[in-house]
Amino acid sequence: ATAGKVIKCKAAIIWEAGKTPSVEEVEVAPPRSGEIRVKIVATGICRTDDHVLKGFFPNISYPVIAGHEGAGIVESVGPGVTCVKPGDKVIPLCLPQCGECDCCLSPKTNYCLKNHFQGSFQNWMPDKTNRFTCRGKQVYHFLWTSTFSEYTVLPEASIVKISDEAPLDKVCLFGCAFPTGYGAAINTAKVEPGSTCAIFGLGGIGLSVVIGCKTAGASRIIGVDINKSKFAKAKELGATECIAPQDFKKPINEVLMEMTGLGVDYAFEAIGRIDTEATALSSCHAGHGVCVLIGEPPAGSQLSITPIQLISGRKLTGCLVGGWKLKDALPKLVSDYMNKKFNTDTLITHVLPFEKIGEGFELLQTGKSIRCVLLF
Ligand code: APR
Ligand code: ZN
Ligand code: ZN
Incomplete structure (x- = not known):
């Protein structure tokens, strides 16, 4: 009517x-x-x-x-x-x-x-x-x-x-939230079973990355957030460890290097700050680590990186809405949810x-x- x-x-x-x-x-x-x-x-x-x-x-x-x-x-x-x-x-x-x-x-x-x-x-x-x-x-x-x-x-x-x-x-x-984070892990990073992941920012997007890393079979999923009240939920969804930068004297990328030996296989920035983007990249394995940018920093921001960080073999990439072609992908993702593939x-x-x-x-x-x- x-x-x-x-x-x-x-x-x-x-x-x-x-x-x-x-x-x-x-x-x-x-x-x-x-x-x-x-x-x-x-x-x-x-x-x-x-x-x-x-x-x-x-x-x-x-x-x-x-x-x-x-x-x-x-x-x-x-x-x-x-x-x-x-x-x-x-x-x-x-x-x-x-x-x-x-x-x-x-x-x-x-x-x-x-x-x-x-x-x-x-x-x-x-x-x-x-x-x-x-x-x-x-x-x-x-x-x-x-x-x-x-x-x-x-x-x-x-x-x-x-x-x-x-x-x-x-x-x-x-x-937005779920396909953005989940797809960053599944489509863009293509997280492999047994790998080590770090997720910067444990909001709706970052926690969806955690779900993606877990679904992909990552063995270590390290959450990084300044707000520790986010840790319980991150662990419930599959994070194996959670750390808060303010608890350490060293920069958090150095902490992650120590925790993992040579750096993480996959790092995700789900905050939207250039300082944490740089940190996420520095946390990656120098030879093959992949850093995925998801958060949106203020328009006009410039990210500064040292070329050797990439020349050594790290990869820096990013995605919008998890890389999904949404018309093609959403009906299936929704039915996967209804079939309890992820909660x-x-x-x-x-x-x-x-x-x-x-x-x-x-x-x-x-x-x-x-x-x-x-x-x-
Ligand atoms: N270091 C670590 N964690 C931080 C920092 C920091 N410097 N600053 C903020 N955080 C954490 C917050 O505590 C919060 O838990 O990042 C998280 C961001 O989550 P939300 O604010 O809930 O944002 P979300 O909706 O998940 O979106 C994240 O993606 O789509 C973009 O524009 C969006 O840039 C935003 C990002
Ligand atoms: Zn959104
Ligand atoms: Zn088009």
């Missing part, structure tokens, strides 16, 4: 960088050609959303509706849409898979060129107009997902249907009604939550 009409609903608007999100009534226009309107059921809060709130990204336009870790149900589809139909359970993709660009056509990368690093155009729908208004003002989209709205509009490149039985309040984490529920430490989104951000900022899931 709502198809083709403007829907009024709740959304959290960040009016300008540095302001906390305010829950307001917004108008959501119907989907245009090639677009889908989705009723979001659940959404996680990721550190990247906090970066939007703080204004760390230069190519975000305000006022904006952030959020990119959601799950929902298709409400209506615009002309020409074939990949989903009303009633389908779906996950919005925080990295599109347009299927047509140079990267989508290559099996070597998931870096769809319609991503937001290529320009600011994900602040609008592909036709350069937006679907959200609030108090007479245009409100911008974020990553084409904007899951901090009860209804959101997505282009076909940014949506995938998942199993009808999937619990949306749980699989919303498959929109991502432990990553959800808090569940709040959507109206308490401000409290959800506070839990993340104060390090109290891994993932807080908001329910509409």
Whole structure:
């Protein structure tokens, strides 16, 4: 009954960088050609959303509706849409898979060129107009997902249907945290059985790396975090040891060298700081260690490395959303979850009604939550 009409609903608007999100009534226009309107059921809060709130990204336009870790149900589809139909359970993709660009056509990368690093155009729908208004003002989209709205509009490149039985309040984490960390271990590092891994940062992303390393059969999984309250969960998920840099006089890369003899086989940076990126690289085995960058440092940061660190044979790489081509990968990952191949529920430490989104951000900022899931 709502198809083709403007829907009024709740959304959290960040009016300008540095302001906390305010829950307001917004108008959501119907989907245009090639677009889908989705009723979001659940959404996680990721550190990247906090970066939007703080204004760390230069190519975000305000006022904006952030959020990119959601799950929902298709409400209506615009002309020409074939990949989903009303009633389908779906996950919005925080990295599109347009299927047509140079990267989508290559099996070597998931870096769809319609991503937001290529320009600011994900602040609008592909036709350069937006679907959200609030108090007479245009409100911008974020990553084409904007899951901090009860209804959101997505282009076909940014949506995938998942199993009808999937619990949306749980699989919303498959929109970002879980595939990002898990894929970094499985796809990008290709962790081998018996290997030694170090994970810097034990938030939602880092703990998902731990799950990936464990699934891949790593024999030592060393968690590194300044917040020791993260250690219990890391161990529950498969970390064999956890260390806090402030407990040592030596730099933590030297501590890791001593713990492992020649350095770790695989290091992952899931914090988003250039100092810890450099440390992660230095912790790797000089001849064949692989360092994977996952966290997003503030825009414009420069990482300084000594060439011999790489010439000796270390590899430095990185990935977005775990290297997955999300349209291809998510339905299978969700069914693997439903078949209990891995348990991502432990990553959800808090569940709040959507109206308490401000409290959800506070839990993340104060390090109290891994993932807080908001329910509409
Ligand atoms: N050394 C070690 N650990 C640190 C440090 C540090 N200097 N600074 C922060 N941490 C830890 C925090 O204590 C926290 O446990 O890193 C963890 C980061 O986790 P979250 O803030 O929950 O972030 P998460 O959502 O996991 O995202 C991590 O990936 O997607 C990107 O933008 C995102 O850069 C962010 C990163
Ligand atoms: Zn995220
Ligand atoms: Zn593409």
